[in-house]
Amino acid sequence: MDDYVLLDASHLGAEIVEAKIPDIADFCRTYLAIDPANEPMPVQPTAHYAMGGIPTDVEGQVTTGKTSYAGLYAAGECACVSVHGANRLGTNSLVDLIVFGRRAGKHIADYVKNTDSGSIPGGIEKAWEERVHKLKTEKGDMPGNYYKRMQDIMMRKIGVYREGSEMAEAVKEIKKLREEYREIRVQDSSKNFNMEVLSILELENLLDLSLHTAAAALNRQESRGAHSRNDFPERDDTKWLKHALTLIKNGKVEIDYKPVDISSWKPKPRKY
Amino acid sequence: LTGRLRSQKIEAAEILKGAFMTIVLEIQRFNPKKDKEPYFEEFDLEVEKKDRVLDALMFIYRNIDGSLSFRKSCAHGICGSDAMRINGKEKLACKTLVQNVAENDGDRVRIEPLRHLKVQKDLMVDQTPFMEKFKAVKPYFIPREKNIEREYLQSINERKEFDAATKCINCGSCYSACPVLDKNTRFLGPAALVHAARFIFDSRERGLEDRIKILDHPDGVWSCENHFECTRVCPRSIPITKLINLTKRKIKKYRGERGESTSEPGTGK
DSSP, X not given: OXXXXXXXXXXXXXXXXXXHOHHHHHHHHHHHOOOTTTSOEEEOOOOOOOSOOEEBOTTSEEEOSSOEEEEEEOOSTTEEOSSSTTSOOTTTTHHIIIIIIHHHHHHHHHHHHTSOOOOOOTTHHHHHHHHHHHHHHSOOBOSHHHHHHHHHHHHHHSSSXXXXXXXXXXXXXXXXXXXXXXXXXXXXXXXXXXXXXXXXXXXXXXXXXXXXXXXXXXXXXXXXXXXXXXXXXXXXXXXXXXXXXXXXXXXXXXXXXXXXXXSSOOOOOOOO | OOOOOSOTTHHHHHHSTTSEEEEEEEEEEOXXXXXXXXXXXXXXXXXXXXXXXXXXXXXXXXXXXXXXXXXXXXXXSSSOTTEEEETTEEEEGGGOBHHHHXXXXXXXEEEEOOSSSOEEETTEEOOHHHHHHHHHTXXXXXXXXXXXXXXXXXXXXXXXXXXXXXGOOOOOHHHHHOTHHHHOTTSOOHHHHHHHHHHHTOTTBOGGGGTHHHHSSTTTGGGOOOOOHHHHHOTTOOOHHHHHHHHHHHHHHXXXXXXXXXXXXXXXX
């Protein structure tokens, strides 16, 4: 868990280190009191980017491949347009922002010009008011311990190198945590800038996201890009050249698939 | 505040005597909907010396008092959300380690919101005036040539001219630290002027043309009195005062080329 490798960039000299990796050099100095111009940098895994996300087409419209959802858009890291494959290359997430963010914005502008304002289905607002009221009035735990447990499970069992048995445990443990989450309550009853309500709703989403991620990873019996399994070390295009679509229904994860468009670029193993 | 997974040295730190310390966080609390006046609340915490002040705040709001309000997002000095005053100096809570602001067990660390902006709740301030001043300098690229169909070429040296200014994350530290804003609330403030500099020193830009009115104004660059407080607190080490002075010089040159007076409005110079 606390292992690291050392990356030595000191031979490059202070000037190149500052020019090429100014932010990383700053992190090393601020948090570790290490100057990469003189000493090697410790490198550890972290969850840096989500290759998966809400499936969209190139206009940012949400689609499962079979069904498109007019008026529902996703752009940025939450979206999966499927340009990065199973492993995004460094700095390429800018594409999510400046290409697909822009395309989605333009599409939305056109869409709203030709669409009625619509109406919110009855009862939704009331259901949320009740939900927040309940959070604020009943007694229960604070969220700290839940965050910590969720982070622990995901870091240890859905990390860089994955195993079926560990991932199965993670799915089970996250499911349990989702059940227990119902006991969380808010202390702060104020209506203005209630960060606590926000953070507890965010935690609920993170728990859902953890379950989606863990279940899809367990289901995929191959290694591909950033999904690296010790028990299935090879890529398997016959069975797994496809996106997994996950849906949580009554606490269970249903998995469906969406084809991958490889008409322009054929996937190849990356060899160094 | 224990059991963080962040540092590779945690396991070792847990058995190393002195890796943990106790501090008293004195946090300014204020909910304008409830409280007449701001007050300080104390939290006794056990922390790791290498914890960030932000870790301590997050620990409080997830485990002790969920009503504590502050902004944070990336938590590593890129987004600029968690600027606040720590022991009286503007800092990012995510880039300030406990050991940077406390030495001994029981040391007190005072946390206050940024100045010159209205407190919305506890450490959250209303950024509206700050952002309006930012928008006023047109903080976006206005190309010198229109409708060109190739890339804009720029030499490495031309890029260097505005490199420092690109580092601004709009955290508001300089806006809080600036003594001029104590007396002139209309002053654009250091951050907005940094963003202006980002564009007016870009060789591909129309530069001053579209920004002269807002900058060459008593509440624009000419309000700056070279106190250097902005430069001292900037968490991105931007030479803010220098950029403002270069902008002043560029405006004088711009006026000189047009045969206009080069005196500084409101300063008598």
